[in-house]
Amino acid sequence: MSTTTVVNTVVSTDLQSQTRTVERHGYLFGQKIAASMSPQFHQTIFNELGWAWEQFRHDSADIPSFLKLLQDPNCFAQRLLTQDLGSSVTMPNKVTIMDYLDEMTEECREVGACNTIYFRPSEDVGGRKKLYGTNTDVVGVRQSFYQTISDPDAVFHDKPAMVIGGGGAARSAVYALWKWMRATRIYLVNRDQGEVDAVIRECKAKGYGDSLVHVATVEQAEALEAPGAIVSCVPDFPPKTPGEKTARAVIETLLRKERKGAILEMCYNPTPYTELGAIAEREGWQVILGTEAMIWQGFEQSKLWTNLELKDLPVAKCKEAIAARLSASSRL
The missing domain is CATH 3.40.50.720 (NAD(P)-binding Rossmann-like Domain)
Incomplete structure (x- = not known):
């Protein structure tokens, strides 16, 4: 599998991420996301699985530019034939992103907000990857x-x-x-x-x-x-x-x-x-x-992105990582 060294100050504020090798990547797309625990949560999963994947923060409300980033060849997983890596969507983009989705789950339509984008590797529209949206917040x-x-x-x-x-x-x-x-x-x-x-x-x-x-x-x-x-x-x-x-x-x-x-x-x-x-x-x-809500909606996202069941994900490790983050925040 080919790899790429990500050097992109637009989508990542982590200097370590800018220099280490990443095979596949997704995004956390929203604004005021510097303190979000989502990248740390998903990184724990990727590390435990032994996969060189990463979720980058993309602090923006510019949807057209974000859609271009999603079409990057490395924004999906060739490792798995049945599933692609996707991205998290947070405020203020959860509602506006829906106009750009090709398909939505029932939860996405009924709630009227999308917090998760995923792909299917064999499905595209007009030469681009088909965008699926769901709502794992529920x-x-x-x-x-x-x-x-x-x-x-x-x-x-x-x-x-x-x-x-x-x-x-x-x-x-x-x-x-x-x-x-x-x-x-x-x-x-x-x-x-x-x-x-x-x-x-x-x-x-x-x-x-x-x-x-x-x-x-x-x-x-x-x-x-x-x-x-x-x-x-x-x-x-x-x-x-x-x-x-x-x-x-x-x-x-x-x-x-x-x-x-x-x-x-x-x-x-x-x-x-x-x-x-x-x-x-x-x-x-x-x-x-x-x-707790962040953790369980995150596992639902990971199930979509990794094509694994909950039993195959490092649940205990993720809980430990978030607990450690909370402990550090409390001390500060």
């Missing part, structure tokens, strides 16, 4: 609960759920709760009425929005049944505006209810130990760190 949400909670029936099955936020991650959470986690209703809590209206409208148009309920006031929250699963999809900032303060009061009202469940705090940058997570823990909730 798997990350689902697996965070099922890999952590020992008794889903007691904690969140057939109970209301709650999603905090109104962006792309919130849509992924809604889909996971509706599709796989047996939520009877899904409470939406957010500082912005317009964002909530958009989520409900889009989910209804796709056939899974009838169970959504906007919880806008403390009085409304007091009258509701306690949720079993909560997914928080907002940054870790203390509430300042009236809308943020109202949303926090609604959340705390629901957290104080007698029955407790589990909350997935999706925010993990710069730390997964958030203010909201601490509040939930004090109220008796089981807190699942956002790195």
Whole structure:
């Protein structure tokens, strides 16, 4: 197999990566990605498999230039006859990239966001590689609960759920709760009425929005049944505006209810130990760190890119690598 020495300051900010030999490469395409754990996570997998692969950071929102990078002959795996390496897509490109995809999975279409691009080596369109898009964030949400909670029936099955936020991650959470986690209703809590209206409208148009309920006031929250699963999809900032303060009061009202469940705090940058997570823990909730969602959606990506099953991937090593990263961040 031929190899290439990657020297590309556009797609990599790691000086070591620019000088060592890499046989095949993919990308993390987005902005403000310097602190992302995705490249480290996938590098752990590639290293354990003994493959000279790497995921480079490409800090950009320029989709045409990114599409050209994807057509690089080394942005796929000749090692495997049945599968090609692909790329991760993060904000602000998850929605806009969809206009350029040739095919999408059900999750990608229904959520309305793509976080993973993959290829099939024998399939192209007009002389270029055919782009497939999927959304593994929904798997990350689902697996965070099922890999952590020992008794889903007691904690969140057939109970209301709650999603905090109104962006792309919130849509992924809604889909996971509706599709796989047996939520009877899904409470939406957010500082912005317009964002909530958009989520409900889009989910209804796709056939899974009838169970959504906007919880806008403390009085409304007091009258509701306690949720079993909560997914928080907002940054870790203390509430300042009236809308943020109202949303926090609604959340705390629901957290104080007698029955407790589990909350997935999706925010993990710069730390997964958030203010909201601490509040939930004090109220008796089981807190699942956002790195769990990152890990499980990452394994789903790797299954697509490597053509391996989860049992063949270095699960324990990846968890150790992320735990070490968290420990180092905590010390700093």
